[in-house]
Amino acid sequence: MVKEDPLAFRFDCGAIWLNLLATQGRTFSASPVERLATPGRLAEWLERCELTPARPPDDDDLHRARALRETLRLLALATVDRRPPPAAAVADLVAFLAEHDDPIRLTADGHLRREPPQRTADALARIARQAVDQMTGADRFALRSCPEQDCRGVFVDPPGRRRWCPSPACASRGRVRALRARRSAADGGGGGAPSALDRPEHGEDR
Numbered sequence: 001m002v003k004e005d006p007l008a009f010r011f012d013c014g015a016i017w018l019n020l021l022a023t024q025g026r027t028f029s030a031s032p033v034e035r036l037a038t039p040g041r042l043a044e045w046l047e048r049c050e051l052t053p054a055r056p057p058d059d060d061d062l063h064r065a066r067a068l069r070e071t072l073r074l075l076a077l078a079t080v081d082r083r084p085p086p087a088a089a090v091a092d093l094v095a096f097l098a099e100h101d102d103p104i105r106l107t108a109d110g111h112l113r114r115e116p117p118q119r120t121a122d123a124l125a126r127i128a129r130q131a132v133d134q135m136t137g138a139d140r141f142a143l144r145s146c147p148e149q150d151c152r153g154v155f156v157d158p159p160g161r162r163r164w165c166p167s168p169a170c171a172s173r174g175r176v177r178a179l180r181a182r183r184s185a186a187d188g189g190g191g192g193a194p195s196a197l198d199r200p201e202h203g204e205d206r
């Protein structure tokens with residue numbers, strides 16, 4: 001088993017908006033892991049994303065970030081599962097974007113840059129627009145969700161080769177469970193095929 005700091009941010013989901021979803025771990029378990037526990041942690045996360053707002057986040061911003069995260073999560077899972085998105089989540093996202101118009105202003109002192117967001121809400125609006133672009137364009141076909149039922153983390157996997165989300169814990173647990181299932185199937189299958197235990201699982205990892 002790989003040891004992980006459960007409160008560490010994840011930046012390996014393939015896009016900033018997906019990394020925002022991953023600021024909560026084990027979302028569908030009885031005790032989700034909240035990695036955005038304070039405005040300070042939100043400030044730290046935004047800094048890692050190079051989206052530090054001119055004004056530091058406060059409690060309202062933290063609430064806003066978590067609310068947007070859960071709205072995007074509902075929409076992302078519907079997109080991955082190719083089912084209609086929950087109407088309330090769509091309405092929430094539309095309302096959020098309507099309230100936070102953050103025009104693109106570019107500078108090019110050395111390298112191409114966008115002006116930093118003024119407020120945390122502006123930073124979140126950039127992330128929300130990135131999510132909209134990915135979920136409504138051809139890139140949506142590269143979105144996957146983790147099959148671990150307490151995780152269901154969404155990540156980008158253009159080749160379609162990964163089975164679990166980038167969290168090593170999910171892959172470990174999933175593999176152990178799959179092995180047990182195959183063993184019990186082999187035991188209960190009247191002397192079944194031991195080769196099933198040796199066969200490499202297809203498409204589970206790189």
Ligand SMILES: [Zn+2]
Nearest residue numbers: 146151165170
């Ligand atoms: Zn997972």
